[in-house]
Each structure stands twice: as C-alpha cells, then as structure tokens.
Amino acid sequence: MTVSLVWLRRDLRLSDNPALAQAIADGRPILFLFHLDSERLGRHDVDGTHIQWELDCLDRLRHDIENRGGIVLFRFGHVLASLNELNAEHNLHTIYGNEESGLQWSWERDKSVAKWCQENDVNFEEFPSNGVVRRLRSRDDWKTLRDRRIDASIIEAPQRISSVKTLHSDLIPHATSFGLEVREHQYRPEPGETAAMDTLFSFLDERGRGYRKGMSSPISGASMCSRLSPYLSSGCISIRQIFYHTKRKQRRIKTNPRSAENRGWSGSLSSYQSRLAWHCHFMQRLEAEATLDEQAMNPELDALLVRPYDEEKFLAWANGTTGWPFFDACMRSLRATGWINFRMRAMMQSVASYTLWLPWRVTGAHLARQFLDYEPGIHWSQIQMQSGVTGINSVRAYSILKQSKDQDPDGKFIKRWVPELRDVPLERIHEPWLMSQEEQTDVSCIIGIDYPEPIVDEKVTRKEGISQAYKAKADAEAKLRSKMVYLVHGSRKRSRFQQASHQK
Numbered sequence: 446m447t448v449s450l451v452w453l454r455r456d457l458r459l460s461d462n463p464a465l466a467q468a469i470a471d472g473r474p475i476l477f478l479f480h481l482d483s484e485r486l487g488r489h490d491v492d493g494t495h496i497q498w499e500l501d502c503l504d505r506l507r508h509d510i511e512n513r514g515g516i517v518l519f520r521f522g523h524v525l526a527s528l529n530e531l532n533a534e535h536n537l538h539t540i541y542g543n544e545e546s547g548l549q550w551s552w553e554r555d556k557s558v559a560k561w562c563q564e565n566d567v568n569f570e571e572f573p574s575n576g577v578v579r580r581l582r583s584r585d586d587w588k589t590l591r592d593r594r595i596d597a598s599i600i601e602a603p604q605r606i607s608s609v610k611t612l613h614s615d616l617i618p619h620a621t622s623f624g625l626e627v628r629e630h631q632y633r634p635e636p637g638e639t640a641a642m643d644t645l646f647s648f649l650d651e652r653g654r655g656y657r658k659g660m661s662s663p664i665s666g667a668s669m670c671s672r673l674s675p676y677l678s679s680g681c682i683s684i685r686q687i688f689y690h691t692k693r694k695q696r697r698i699k700t701n702p703r704s705a706e707n708r709g710w711s712g713s714l715s716s717y718q719s720r721l722a723w724h725c726h727f728m729q730r731l732e733a734e735a736t737l738d739e740q741a742m743n744p745e746l747d748a749l750l751v752r753p754y755d756e757e758k759f760l761a762w763a764n765g766t767t768g769w770p771f772f773d774a775c776m777r778s779l780r781a782t783g784w785i786n787f788r789m790r791a792m793m794q795s796v797a798s799y800t801l802w803l804p805w806r807v808t809g810a811h812l813a814r815q816f817l818d819y820e821p822g823i824h825w826s827q828i829q830m831q832s833g834v835t836g837i838n839s840v841r842a843y844s845i846l847k848q849s850k851d852q853d854p855d856g857k858f859i860k861r862w863v864p865e866l867r868d869v870p871l872e873r874i875h876e877p878w879l880m881s882q883e884e885q886t887d888v889s890c891i892i893g894i895d896y897p898e899p900i901v902d903e904k905v906t907r908k909e910g911i912s913q914a915y916k917a918k919a920d921a922e923a924k925l926r927s928k929m930v931y932l933v934h935g936s937r938k939r940s941r942f943q944q945a946s947h948q949k
C-alpha cells in the first residue's frame with residue numbers, strides 16, 4: 446500500500462486548502478506532516494513566539510483532522526532525514542504541499558525536497574493558494590493572474606479523511622522543548638482556523654465599520670483593524686476566503702448603502718480591500734527575490750546610504766527608551782502584545798532608518814521577532830521601503846511629534862504604555878523635555894532620571910536623514926537601478942514614479 450503525505454507548512458487549515466483537496470481526490474490514505482526545520486531556529490528573524498504560535502495553531506488543526514479520521518505527524522530536525530524515515534515506514538506515493546514564498550533558506554529546503562522526491566521515485570505536487578504567482582514572466586501580467594486566483598471558488602473543508610488505520614497522531618510539543626524562549630503576550634489571539642473565521646466575522650459584522658478612519662491610530666486600530674494578520678501568516682485562513690466574505694458584505698451594503706445599519710461600511714470596505722491587495726503584491730516581491738532580508742532591492746542606493754550600527758541608539762529604539770513618549774509607547778505596546786497597526790510600524794522603521802540612521806537589516810530583524818504576524822514577503826519589502834533602499838518609493842520619514850499629536854491627541858496611549866509620564870499634563874505630554882525643573886518635580890518625573898531625554902534632536906537628524914536619502918536617490922547608477930527595480934517589483938497602479946519614467 447502506498448500513502449499520500451500532506452506537508453503542512455504555513456497553511457494550517459482544512460478549508461480552502463488546494464493541496465489537501467488534491468490528496469483527498471487522489472484517494473490514497475493520507476498522513477499529514479508538520480516539520481519544524483532545525484535550520485530555521487537560529488535565524489536572525491525568528492523568535493520562539495512565532496514557533497509557539499504555529500504549534501498552537503497546529504494543535505487545533507490536529508484536533509480537527511483527528512475528528513475527521515486523519516493523523517498528524519510531527520517531526521523536528523532536517524526534513525530529508527524525516528522523509529527518509531517516513532518513506533521507509535509508509536511507502537510514500539506523493540507529497541502534496543501549498544507553495545510557500547519564503548526566504549532563501551526555505552527555497553533551498555523545498556528544492557532539496559523536490560530532488561529527494563525525484564531520487565526516491567515519490568511525486569511532489571505543489572499548489573498555489575494565494576495571489577502570488579510562481580515563475581511570473583512579467584509584473585505587467587500579475588494583477589490579471591492574481592485576480593483570477595482570488596476570484597476562484599473556495600474549497601470546502603473535507604468531512605472525512607482516510608488514513609493509515611494502525612497509527613496515532615503525535616503530540617504537538619511546546620517550543621520551549623527546542624530550547625526556545627517564548628514570551629507571553631497580552632491579548633494574544635486564540636489560535637486556529639475557527640478563531641480565524643470568528644475574527645473575520647467579528648470584523649465584518651461590526652468592528653470594521655470604522656476601519657477607514659480608525660486604522661491609523663494605535664488606539665482605534667487595535668479594534669477597528671481586522672487583526673487577521675497572525676492567522677494569514679500561519680495559514681489558518683486564506684486571503685481568498687477573506688476577499689470572498691468581504692465582497693459578499695460589500696454586495697449586501699450596496700443594496701441599501703444609506704440605511705443606519707449600513708452606514709460607514711462602504712468606504713471602510715473599499716479601504717480594506719485595497720489593503721488586502723497589498724498582501725500578495727508584497728509577497729510577490731519575495732517570490733522574485735528571496736534574499737530581501739539581506740540584499741537591498743537597489744544595492745547602489747543602499748551602498749550610498751552607509752548606516753553604521755550604534756549600540757546605544759539601537760537599544761534605546763528597541764527597548765522603547767528613546768525619550769520620545771509616543772514612539773516609546775508604540776514600541777512598548779508592540780513588545781507587550783506582538784501587534785501594532787501599519788502606520789506605527791512604518792513610523793518605527795522610518796525613525797530607525799532616517800532619524801537614528803541605523804542599519805535596516807538589524808532593525809528589520811528586531812521588528813520581525815516582535816511581530817506575531819511576521820510574514821517575510823510583506824515585512825522585508827516594507828522594511829526596505831521605509832528605509833529608502835528600493836528607489837521606487839517616495840522618501841517618507843515620519844515625524845514622531847506629528848504622529849503623536851494626530852494619533853494620540855489626549856496622550857492616553859502614551860500614559861498607558863509609559864507610566865513614568867502618568868502625571869505629566871496634557872500640554873507637555875508629547876514633549877515632556879520642555880517641562881521646567883519645577884514642573885518636573887511637581888509631576889515626579891525628572892527628565893534624564895525618571896524618563897530619558899530625547900536620544901537625538903529629532904527635527905535636526907530627521908531632516909539630515911531625508912536630505913541624505915534624496916542625495917543618494919539622485920545618483921545616476923542608483924536611478925538606473927530604480928528603473929530595473931520598478932520593472933520587477935513596481936505596482937502597476939499609476940504612480941508618480943511610473944508617470945515620471947513614462948514622461949522621460
């Protein structure tokens with residue numbers, strides 16, 4: 446008897462899972478394998494918290510698979526060693542998996558599995574499961590292909606899974622058993638496919654009504670953003686499922702947009718869909734260049750922007766002790782919860798790269814370890830964009846002071862995450878260093894002792910960072926490279942860059 450192996454990677458769900466659907470259609474007994482790759486653990490972007498999240502999602506999936514008669518095997522180490530063992534024991538016929546767009550190490554792993562399959566006379570079938578197109582010939586074609594994928598029908602979860610009768614599932618271990626440190630997060634989401642669906646419906650039923658206006662503030666964004674990102678990154682839900690239910694909601698709204706029940710939804714749903722579209726757009730960049738965590742899209746530009754590592758600045762940035770209240774509140778909130786909204790992520794990275802002039806590889810890896818939803822394709826594309834090393838995006842260096850006043854006008858977020866400033870009056874909360882000695886004594890917060898002085902003068906260093914970035918962007922070789930970067934990675938929505946390069 447031969448067996449089918451469904452190789453679970455970042456697709457921890459039963460519904461809308463093309464690899465599983467094909468394995469079931471082919472009719473052989475199925476074993477599921479989740480493989481924790483030892484080479485992943487020591488990487489600069491990986492944290493025990495990511496692994497634990499995946500293992501928790503896997504544990505829920507194991508439960509759902511067992512309820513349908515299936516079996517989940519867990520292995521740790523080198524994937525080829527595990528495949529040798531499983532093949533010897535179960536006589537593998539075909540390995541089924543959904544395509545993964547990961548960093549170079551995961552490409553090497555997948556290539557080695559394909560080679561192993563060839564050598565061992567085992568079939569290897571991979572399936573696209575989102576809008577990322579493998580072996581894409583031209584970015585010009587991408588949107589059409591992506592839309593076709595996203596509009597395809599959703600695959601139902603199977604009712605029954607036939608398996609090897611004599612076997613039992615493995616217990617799913619805790620990440621600490623691999624020597625990993627797992628930080629406890631406040632407000633950690635519930636893992637698994639059912640929780641992902643519940644989160645989607647709570648967003649589409651009510652939370653998302655204020656999305657358009659609420660998404661930019663870390664306070665309103667926490668409830669008005671969908672919060673689906675950790676589920677997407679572990680694959681508990683597919684991007685197609687999210688689009689499908691969002692479009693259904695949109696159709697319902699359109700029948701009577703002015704009713705009290707539907708008010709506010711139309712703009713929010715269209716903003717939401719454009720954010721969703723970015724998901725696969727950025728992941729497509731990593732599909733084209735798997736080394737985005739190390740290699741800048743525009744290496745000429747990167748070489749001109751020499752950013753040395755400065756330990757003191759890095760630690761203040763990473764620990765939320767820069768002396769800029771709103772920035773510190775954002776960083777501390779991220780560390781405590783594993784999530785923060787898009788605008789604040791962009792601010793964090795742009796402060797690192799422009800205001801503090803720190804190297805993006807180091808700060809990008811630090812942020813990756815903090816985000817529960819770490820998704821390499823989105824993450825490294827955004828890190829490079831916010832650091833000005835793509836050449837195809839405008840230079841955007843966020844002012845902390847402006848964000849502080851715009852997004853936290855009452856200083857509530859600051860006071861929550863930076864308790865040292867609890868008693869500072871509203872007129873000084875965004876710039877406590879302006880307090881007189883007397884005021885500092887009155888509120889028991891001596892700047893430089895109880896709370897740090899700003900690590901640098903933001904107005905001065907940010908301006909310097911911006912001017913360095915513009916200077917580098919004007920370099921002839923960097924400009925030439927930017928045109929090439931646009932051809933491979935640029936959004937085909939008409940942008941200023943595209944218009945300018947068409948005019949030339």
Ligand SMILES: Cc1cc2nc3c(=O)[nH]c(=O)nc-3n(C[C@H](O)[C@H](O)[C@H](O)COP(=O)(O)OP(=O)(O)OC[C@H]3O[C@@H](n4cnc5c(N)ncnc54)[C@H](O)[C@@H]3O)c2cc1C
Binds near residue numbers: 722786
């Ligand atoms: C420096 C930086 C690093 C980032 N790293 C990650 C990361 O590792 N993982 C990750 O999922 N997102 C990342 N993002 C994008 C974005 O901040 C998060 O997707 C979003 O905050 C997640 O919360 P949400 O699911 O509630 O988002 P929502 O606003 O509800 O959006 C829904 C979904 O749309 C997609 N999306 C939204 N904004 C973007 C965007 N700008 N680019 C690409 N996709 C987007 C995500 O899949 C998200 O889950 C990063 C952004 C920046 C600036």
